[in-house]
Amino acid sequence: MKNIRQLFLFAGTLLLVISNVSADIKTVPASALEPESKHIRASELITHILTTYHYKKTELDDNLSALIYKHYLENLDQNKAYFLKTDIDEFDRYKYEIDNAIIRSDLDPAFEIFKRYRKRVDERIQFALNTINSDFDFAIDETYRFDRREDDWFANKAELDKLWHKRVKNDVLNLKLTKKEPDEIKKTLTDRYNRILSSTLQLNSNDVFQSFINAYTTAIEPHTAYFSPRTSENFDISMRLSLEGIGAVLRGDNDYTQVVKIITGGPADLSNQLKADDRIVGVGQDKDGKIVDVIGWRLDDVVDLIRGPKDSIIRIEVLPKDIGAEGTSKIVTMTRDKIKLEEQDASSSIIDVPDTKTRIGVINLPTFYIDFAAQAEGKKDYKSTSRDVRKLIKSMVKEENIAGLIIDLRSNGGGSLSEALELTGLFIDRGPVVQTKDASGRVDINYDPEPGISYPGPLAVLVDRNSASASEIFAGAIQDYRRGIIIGEPTFGKGTVQNVIDLNRFIKESNEDHGRLKTTIAQFFRVSGGSNQHKGVVPDIIFPTAEDSSDQGERAYENALPWDQVKPARYYPTSAPIDRFEIAKVEHEKRIKENKLFQLLMDDLNVKREASDTKEISLLESKRKTEREELLTAKKDIQNAMRVEKGLPPLDDTEEELEASDEESEEDDPIDILLNETAEILNDLISPPKENTVDTRTVNAKKPATTNNNL
DSSP states (O other): OGGGGGOBOOOGGGGGOOOOOOTTOOOOOGGGOSOOHHHHHHHHHHHHHHHHTOSSOOOOSHHHHHHHHHHHHHHHHTTSOSOOHHHHHHHGGGTTTHHHHHHTTOOHHHHHHHHHHHHHHHHHHHHHHHHTTSOOOTTSOOEEEOOOTTSOOOSSHHHHHHHHHHHHHHHHHHHHHTTOOHHHHHHHHHHHHHHHHHHHHTOOHHHHHHHHHHHHHHHHOTTOEEEOHHHHHHHHHHHTTEEEEOSEEEEEETTEEEEEEEOTTSHHHHHTOOOTTOEEEEEEETTTOOOEEOTTOOHHHHHHHHOOOTTOEEEEEEEOGGGOTTSOOEEEEEEOEEEEGGGOOOEEEEEEOTTSOOEEEEEEOSOBOBOHHHHHTTOTTOOBHHHHHHHHHHHIIIIIOOSEEEEEOTTOOOBBHHHHHHHHHTTSSSSEEEEEEETTSOEEEEEOSSOSOSOOSOEEEEEOTTOOTHHHHHHHHHHHTTOSEEEESOOOOOOEEEEEEEGGGGOTTOOSOOOEEEEEEEEEEETTSBOOTTTOOOOSEEOGGGTTGGGSGGGGOTTOOOOOBOOOOOOOOOOOOTHHHHHHHHHHHHHHHHOHHHHHHHHHHHHHHHHHTOOEEEOOHHHHHHHHHHHHHHHHHHHHHHHHHTTOOOOOSOHHHHHHHHHHHHHHSOOOHHHHHHHHHHHHHHOSOOOOOOOOOOOOOOOOOOOOOBO
16 A cells, blocks of 8 residues: 555544643633634535545435534533533434535534533533532432433433532532541532633634534544644644653543553553553642642643653542542652653563473563654664564573563554564564555555564464554464464454544645544455454453453444455465464463462452442442442452462551552562463463474565554
């Protein structure tokens, strides 16, 4: 595919990081919320691109109109806490008319709906501010349903008032349980609610346009998105792979700021205290700066607080995912540092399999990286994934006498396509690695760029639900060639290619910035013909941690591109004894039943799942305290059992020691249970040791052009 070198496939969550916004932005008057000429021009161009060049051939018709309408309402009021059913009934006249409005460049429906939303937010916040002073009775056994995403809109104002009364009561109870005084509670909530209102009143016509157009783009496919000029600035920061902060990808989730991903090697990763799906509720500067409550804040304002100069201290108050809605927050202190994603180098370690003489080499690969600039300058020593991995393999084979190798791709969200091809080529002699189908239906094949094998021995690839894009290309190829065993969880399932288009290139008559469009233009297919899209790579041995993976990754998107297939490429699988995979699977299942650490890991995961699946919470203070104590006790029991298994002393009963134990236990005696089990599985395939001969006969194909694609 000729233009694939220019394509960017950006790990979808990063585009949710919004640009810095000053906290003193003035309120935008309602009269100023009107579509501008630049929005009309951008809308016309976006519509042309999406209907002409997008990989998914989607007609702008009534069906798409209804989906755009649904997405737009969700963008504004996902939790159904502001609009009334009467509002929705009134707006329903647009449900099957938005397509026609877009065709005639009429953006008025989007702005009309937004103005009503803004009015409803004002009403709800005024109600909340008045409710703060209520004399709440926490001895009443009632519940607050805080997650209403699957519920219907309330029929009238009285019902909505009941919800908001419970919401305020819950907010008061949360702060009361943290031992805050009544005056402090009132001030905190007053500031919080006022911030929600001011954030909404600061949204301008560009924000309205972006929200509406993204309802349009995501109605087609989840990885297609419009970047306003403001959002484009942050996209540039991310693509330059350098920013100063904590090393975490964030997104808005109702009133919370949720951690999506921890960047390997950044302050958040090194602290080992901030995890994906944690919710940020407060941010403080320096060692003793006041923790500012950020519940209800716009994502861009939270990002503005978190970003800062290198070597400065930041304190973040978080609600960990595993403690549920009724849990207590904790303070994480970090020192900001400059994060360069290209420095997430491959690293190696050795596992000595217990009760055997088997040594297993491990290569941990956080991302598929390459120094494009150094390569373009003709430097011979430029850094890349494949070069680093080749060196690590050579060292482990020569100096450590390894009998097998594990490539650890857990949480590897992708990177350079060229490096995925190069890395695969270290384990096969030559042949196709991945196929690419563009919007016209043309299929091109990407080959191993260099004949020869760097490592012919036993191989395992460890993946999880966050292994995506380039990781899936590599794992899929290894599986198709039968070159190694794939172990872990079904992968993310992202098998599409995106291109970022600068709209200003096509609108010459204006000096205004019209933003950019990231659109899906192609799909990847395995050499066996199937796609990694939606299904992901299904491991040969699936860990029980993969339960309930149907709502993870690409499978969680209602309109993700479906699984598809093309004609298989011409390739020759190796003669690896894959019949032994079943034997290894049986041994694995027997082993984990007897492995207390593995069972404790599953217990811990089940506690976290149960906590995160909760949609309602009790407003009975005694019950909340009991639930919190039970959750902490369960967590403590599991951690103590793990510590005993690791040879560490059990914790005391203090909550503070429990919270500090995560970091302490990892530092004192790090045990990667899943990685160790992967080594055991690979040993089952190796033992009894014998000469490993890999049949690497493959198609003699021409060497492909160099590609610089990001996955």
